[in-house]
């Protein structure tokens with residue numbers, strides 16, 4: 001996608017066209033920061049830099065994506081009685097590790113933050129035990145509005161909400177993704193069973209994806225099953241972190 005804006009416009013004979021959202025955001029970014037003549041790949045690289053300006057560019061992009069999210073009316077979930085607010089992803093927009101869950105629950109909807117209920121507390125404990133500050137990873141959900149009675153999001157809702165998730169994937173460009181539960185696994189690999197797929201790498205679209213159970217699933221277990229599931233999730237997380245270190249060894253998780 002080189003010299004993106006000029007190329008796209010010239011293909012269409014200089015006419016105004018409806019550009020993909022990622023391109024629109026990058027064009028706004030160029031305008032805001034007076035960035036001239038830069039290739040798409042260079043711009044993405046610049047966003048991921050360690051300097052002050054890169055930080056500002058990431059902040060700009062984060063705000064643009066959030067604005068789109070807050071304005072979103074693409075599916076009926078924002079009209080559900082249980083819905084009070086959209087829940088954006090949170091964490092480091094430069095992180096090589098992204099965690100993706102299913103959809104917000106009661107506490108997430110109430111506070112407008114992902115993974116802050118009991119399942120979220122367990123997730124934070126897992127990360128802390130791995131010596132990872134939760135703020136240094138990016139945590140999001142496939143669907144950003146709470147479904148009624150915490151039901152599984154419908155395929156149409158996942159499809160509608162994918163425009164935000166795709167922007168997060170595009171701009172954060174994580175090296176490794178941990179999918180938590182069946183919905184995010186099936187986002188990348190449709191018709192998969194979480195029981196059969198957990199713990200097995202999927203390499204898709206340039207992402208190393210480690211599927212594991214959702215922390216809420218761990219909380220529903222007891223006895224021997226609980227011990228086994230905890231061990232499995234721990235095993236999946238440690239492998240994912242080892243992969244991040246292999247691919248991006250200089251990233252600091254705390």
Ligand code: SF4
Nearest residue numbers: 072074075145160161
């Ligand atoms: S769930 Fe996603 S697509 Fe549906 S209204 Fe909320 S933000 Fe928009």
